[in-house]
Amino acid sequence: MNATQPPRGWPGVGAQLAGRLARLDLRGPRDVLLHLPLRYEDETRLTPIARLRPGFPAQVEGEVLGSEVVLRPRRQLVARIADDSGTLVARWLNFYPSQQKLLAPGGRVRLFGEARGGFFGLEMVHPRLRAVAPGEALPDALTPVYPTTAGVGQITLRKLVAQALQSEPLDELLPAAWLHRLGLPGFAEALHALHHPAPDADPFALEQREHPAWQRMKFEELLVQQLSLRRAWLARRAQAAVALPARALLTAALLESLPFRPTGAQARVGAEIAADLAAPHPMQRLLQGDVGSGKTLVAALAMLQAAENGWQAAMMAPTEILAEQHWKKLSAWLEPLGIGVAWLSGSRRKRAREAELARLASGEVLLAVGTHALIEDPVTLPRLALVVVDEQHRFGVRQRLALREKGEGGRRPHMLMMSATPIPRTLAMTHYADLDVSVLDELPPGRTPIRTRLVSDVRRDEVVARVRAACLEGRQAYWVCPLIEESEALQLQTAQDTFATLVEALPELRVGLVHGRLRNEEKSATMAAFSAGALDLLVATTVIEVGVDVPNASLMVIEHAERFGLAQLHQLRGRVGRGTAESVCILIYAQPLSQTGRERLKVIYENIDGFAIAREDLRIRGPGEFVGARQSGVPLLRYADLELDAGLAEPARELAEHLLAHDPAAANALMRRWLGGREALLRA
Ligand code: ADP
Numbered sequence: 001m002n003a004t005q006p007p008r009g010w011p012g013v014g015a016q017l018a019g020r021l022a023r024l025d026l027r028g029p030r031d032v033l034l035h036l037p038l039r040y041e042d043e044t045r046l047t048p049i050a051r052l053r054p055g056f057p058a059q060v061e062g063e064v065l066g067s068e069v070v071l072r073p074r075r076q077l078v079a080r081i082a083d084d085s086g087t088l089v090a091r092w093l094n095f096y097p098s099q100q101k102l103l104a105p106g107g108r109v110r111l112f113g114e115a116r117g118g119f120f121g122l123e124m125v126h127p128r129l130r131a132v133a134p135g136e137a138l139p140d141a142l143t144p145v146y147p148t149t150a151g152v153g154q155i156t157l158r159k160l161v162a163q164a165l166q167s168e169p170l171d172e173l174l175p176a177a178w179l180h181r182l183g184l185p186g187f188a189e190a191l192h193a194l195h196h197p198a199p200d201a202d203p204f205a206l207e208q209r210e211h212p213a214w215q216r217m218k219f220e221e222l223l224v225q226q227l228s229l230r231r232a233w234l235a236r237r238a239q240a241a242v243a244l245p246a247r248a249l250l251t252a253a254l255l256e257s258l259p260f261r262p263t264g265a266q267a268r269v270g271a272e273i274a275a276d277l278a279a280p281h282p283m284q285r286l287l288q289g290d291v292g293s294g295k296t297l298v299a300a301l302a303m304l305q306a307a308e309n310g311w312q313a314a315m316m317a318p319t320e321i322l323a324e325q326h327w328k329k330l331s332a333w334l335e336p337l338g339i340g341v342a343w344l345s346g347s348r349r350k351r352a353r354e355a356e357l358a359r360l361a362s363g364e365v366l367l368a369v370g371t372h373a374l375i376e377d378p379v380t381l382p383r384l385a386l387v388v389v390d391e392q393h394r395f396g397v398r399q400r401l402a403l404r405e406k407g408e409g410g411r412r413p414h415m416l417m418m419s420a421t422p423i424p425r426t427l428a429m430t431h432y433a434d435l436d437v438s439v440l441d442e443l444p445p446g447r448t449p450i451r452t453r454l455v456s457d458v459r460r461d462e463v464v465a466r467v468r469a470a471c472l473e474g475r476q477a478y479w480v481c482p483l484i485e486e487s488e489a490l491q492l493q494t495a496q497d498t499f500a501t502l503v504e505a506l507p508e509l510r511v512g513l514v515h516g517r518l519r520n521e522e523k524s525a526t527m528a529a530f531s532a533g534a535l536d537l538l539v540a541t542t543v544i545e546v547g548v549d550v551p552n553a554s555l556m557v558i559e560h561a562e563r564f565g566l567a568q569l570h571q572l573r574g575r576v577g578r579g580t581a582e583s584v585c586i587l588i589y590a591q592p593l594s595q596t597g598r599e600r601l602k603v604i605y606e607n608i609d610g611f612a613i614a615r616e617d618l619r620i621r622g623p624g625e626f627v628g629a630r631q632s633g634v635p636l637l638r639y640a641d642l643e644l645d646a647g648l649a650e651p652a653r654e655l656a657e658h659l660l661a662h663d664p665a666a667a668n669a670l671m672r673r674w675l676g677g678r679e680a681l682l683r684a
């Protein structure tokens with residue numbers, strides 16, 4: 001992944017060892033300094049054999065009574081060791097002749113390991129073994145245990161660390177005032193404390209990484225991450241883009257023609273985006289807004305700002321259904337204003353597609369909506385100045401970048417990325433800190449809150465009756481089929497079975513079915529029928545998860561809700577509650593519930609706010625899984641933990657700003673120290 005040079009002049013490290021160390025991302029003494037221990041072992045004390053407690057690591061010293069290689073139940077080296085208090089059996093399943101030699105009767109050894117009760121009394125399996133002279137002093141510091149890889153022993157790592165602590169400058173790169181304010185020790189002090197903890201250091205605090213020395217290193221790591229993200233942000237500001245000043249021609253006309261007024265949040269975010277677009281460098285903005293907060297209008301206004309300047313804008317959506325819905329909505333809004341919208345998707349016939357392509361390529365049509373078909377080769381948008389990516393988390397980094405490349409003449413288009421999966425602030429700060437973030441934190445007025453019901457699947461009939469009653473009153477309902485992650489075929493089968501059962505159970509209703517395997521025209525016809533009210537009940541797989549907007553639908557049923565993720569449940573539930581009728585979401589679950597399944601259902605039942613749900617999701621799943629595919633090039637955190645160390649993240653961000661403005665040399669030195677030649681290549 002990185003093309004760093006092999007280390008030059010790393011004393012005592014030959015080519016073979018260097019190769020192995022490189023696997024740990026250690027390419028020189030400076031890297032070794034920051035290779036911090038995983039945990040510590042207390043070899044400063046000896047435990048009398050009689051006082052060993054099963055399950056606790058401890059060190060004993062004694063005389064070898066005897067040792068032998070036994071062959072049953074499998075080949076192993078077995079030794080008996082005695083001290084004044086008792087005797088202990090030690091076993092090694094893999095061993096070297098050198099170890100056998102150390103275990104000659106009469107030898108003095110120290111063993112470090114976990115004792116457990118064995119058939120012949122207490123024993124240690126695979127203890128660490130060392131020969132000692134009688135009366136040899138004990139180490140006066142806790143022994144660090146480093147992360148390692150095959151062929152690199154702890155002793156080697158310790159030696160390299162000791163060398164590096166001698167040879168490397170341990171310059172303090174953080175301002176003293178900040179350290180003082182945050183109560184953090186200096187760099188050299190922290191490194192010594194971690195690599196050579198004092199004998200009286202609290203091993204528990206060290207292991208839990210709460211020790212001030214750990215806090216210092218985590219803070220510096222977070223700081224470097226912020227520095228590289230800020231740098232990327234500044235680099236983007238240095239690029240050229242088309243300035244699209246707000247002319248309030250088409251945008252004003254659209255607002256005029258709508259039957260509603262923008263919410264306060266839409267107006268605020270719209271103004272932020274309008275100001276970004278007017279600048280001659282590319283916007284890179286993430287618009288977060290909960291399900292139903294009205295992101296599409298904000299996007300439409302941005303696209304119109306491009307059009308009223310004579311430039312093109314393209315909006316990409318992750319599913320056919322959603323792209324088509326956007327196209328219809330934008331056309332309905334914009335065609336009366338004389339603005340054409342091209343629609344590109346795999347479902348369009350070749351002739352229609354080619355006509356659209358020609359109109360876009362000639363610049364006759366300024367706005368385009370589509371699926372990833374937009375980034376396919378023959379599409380040219382010669383005057384592309386704005387790219388909108390809806391439900392951006394559904395796209396890979398590469399797809400988002402590909403659309404950006406559709407612009408011509410070396411100009412970067414402005415980018416607006418939209419997401420209804422809110423990212424908690426701590427995560428946004430580290431994963432998207434190179435983006436500007438806008439939040440739509442207000443729902444359009446007149447919505448009645450969605451009521452959520454949890455129903456065991458033994459009461460499925462009652463749910464069916466409820467669907468019947470609602471639809472006979474003129475409402476519409478979704479029925480989401482169980483998610484079957486292991487098999488798409490099975491998932492399809494289940495959807496078809498569910499559809500058949502519901503058709504039979506509800507003869508008085510008009511029931512439709514959509515799933516991912518339908519031909520695009522069929523999908524689109526079914527969605528159109530549901531939208532137009534020609535279907536009462538739509539049985540669906542998760543193809544309707546994102547974006548679908550049918551305001552008259554007010555009942556959502558999700559079967560086997562315990563199988564869905566929190567973000568997914570929140571998205572699905574957001575398909576209702578879009579009109580004025582009171583909406584209900586019924587989550588049918590099957591017993592027995594797993595611990596996480598139960599926890600998730602509780603969260604979704606108790607919370608309606610997407611940000612609160614995302615925070616809970618983060619708590620249940622942890623940040624790694626939460627973000628999924630990482631943003632390209634964001635330096636990984638090795639030590640800091642976004643949740644646990646959230647308190648350090650904010651000051652790290654402030655200090656990053658401060659250093660970039662007032663001490664760029666220190667900023668550079670910090671980035672060199674932590675990233676070396678691996679300087680993060682931030683692109684997105
Ligand atoms: P999302 O943020 O989930 O993409 P949409 O853009 O689909 O939300 O908007 C949800 C619904 O709210 C749509 O039917 C849209 O036309 C409507 N809407 C958007 N803004 C407003 C507003 N200010 N007042 C009333 N309805 C609005």
Ligand code: MG
Nearest residue numbers: 295296390547
């Ligand atoms: Mg949307």
